[in-house]
Amino acid sequence: MGGRRAAPPMPNAARDCNNATDLGVSRNATGGPAGTWTGPPVTPCGRSLYLPGFLKKLIQFVTIVRNRKVPPMPATPEDLFTYLHRLGIAHTTVTHAPLFTVEQSRALRGTIPGAHTKNLFLKDKKDTVFLVVAPEDAQVDLKTLHHRLGASRFSFGSAALLEELLGVTPGAVTAFGAINDKSGRVNVVIDAGLMQHTIINCHPLVNSMTTSIGRDDLVKFLEATGHVPRIERVADAAGAAPADRLQSDAP
Numbered sequence: 001m002g003g004r005r006a007a008p009p010m011p012n013a014a015r016d017c018n019n020a021t022d023l024g025v026s027r028n029a030t031g032g033p034a035g036t037w038t039g040p041p042v043t044p045c046g047r048s049l050y051l052p053g054f055l056k057k058l059i060q061f062v063t064i065v066r067n068r069k070v071p072p073m074p075a076t077p078e079d080l081f082t083y084l085h086r087l088g089i090a091h092t093t094v095t096h097a098p099l100f101t102v103e104q105s106r107a108l109r110g111t112i113p114g115a116h117t118k119n120l121f122l123k124d125k126k127d128t129v130f131l132v133v134a135p136e137d138a139q140v141d142l143k144t145l146h147h148r149l150g151a152s153r154f155s156f157g158s159a160a161l162l163e164e165l166l167g168v169t170p171g172a173v174t175a176f177g178a179i180n181d182k183s184g185r186v187n188v189v190i191d192a193g194l195m196q197h198t199i200i201n202c203h204p205l206v207n208s209m210t211t212s213i214g215r216d217d218l219v220k221f222l223e224a225t226g227h228v229p230r231i232e233r234v235a236d237a238a239g240a241a242p243a244d245r246l247q248s249d250a251p
Contacts, residue, residue, distance in 0.1 A: 074167025074180045077204040080211075083179060087224055089217040098208045100171040105136060105210075114199030114212050119173040121162050125152040129165060133175050133202075134191035138235030145234055149189060172207040175218060178225040179205075188222055188229040195231055 075083070077093075084091050094112055099105045105116050120132040120140060128151055134140055146154050159170050165186055166177030178188060194200065200218050204211040213221070222229045 072182070074163075075205060077206055077209060080176055080179055080204050083224075084213075084221065087220060089213065089221060091211050091213045091217070093204060093209050093211045095209050098171070098206075099203075100207065108201075108210065112201055112210055112212060114201050115194055115197035116201050116210075117175070117194065119175065119202075121157045121166070121173050122154045123157040123161065124154055128152075128187065129157060129161070129185055130154070130187045130189055131166070131173070131175065131177070132189045132191070132234055133194060133229075134235045135194050135197075138191060138193065140235045148232060148234060149187075149230075168203075168205055172203050172205060174203040174205060175222065176202050176204055176211070178222055178227040181225070181227065184226045186227065188227045189234060190218075190229045190231050191235045192231050192233045193235060 081091070081093070094108075096108065099108075108116065116136040117133050118136045118138065118140075120130075120134070120142075122130045122132060122142070122145075124130070124146060130149065130151065132140065132145070142154050146152060157165075162173065163169060165181050165183075166173065167180030168174060168177045175188065175190070178186065195215050198215060199212050200215050201210050201212050202218075203209065219229060
């Protein structure tokens with residue numbers, strides 16, 4: 001009667017889980033009491049609380065996410081206009097239906113004064129990237145252009161690379177995209193014939209608007225972004241402005 005009260009019987013599941021031998025859990029190899037587990041902590045059923053493979057992968061994933069460089073959001077048209085104002089550059093912008101081809105942009109002739117442009121986003125075999133800005137009606141021979149620019153053979157840059165460097169999508173390629181190329185990887189080339197026009201029109205990062213800017217101000221903008229443009233004859237004479245049109249571009 002005055003003896004120690006016996007412990008209540010252990011439930012079968014717990015009793016079975018406590019049997020390390022049946023569970024395949026190794027005994028203490030250092031001479032500890034029978035059934036003493038010296039490995040990682042285990043659940044009542046002998047399952048390890050540590051999952052080395054899973055934890056390793058989890059740590060690797062967390063490390064990758066933490067170290068990943070998230071690219072900055074590309075500039076918006078409003079960001080571009082603010083930047084131009086800060087530089088003291090006058091500009092006007094017209095909103096219109098989205099334009100995806102040079103043929104569609106030709107419909108704006110007479111509505112928007114100045115030279116309209118075509119923009120070629122190119123990459124050579126050495127992964128050097130070029131943005132060639134020329135008059136919309138100019139013919140540019142890509143088979144010989146790389147010789148003029150001292151590059152290897154050209155191909156068009158991918159849409160992914162275009163968005164990564166210039167922050168625009170196909171159909172909205174523009175000299176204004178230089179604002180997004182913080183690394184200065186893109187080499188900007190402006191056709192010499194285009195620079196004969198007093199006003200040059202470019203998309204302000206989207207193809208549903210057209211921004212008119214003075215040719216010298218375009219160069220000023222590019223230089224401010226760290227892209228001193230090369231002025232080269234890259235196209236035939238089709239895009240050159242006749243002498244009687246040089247002043248008619250002015251608003």
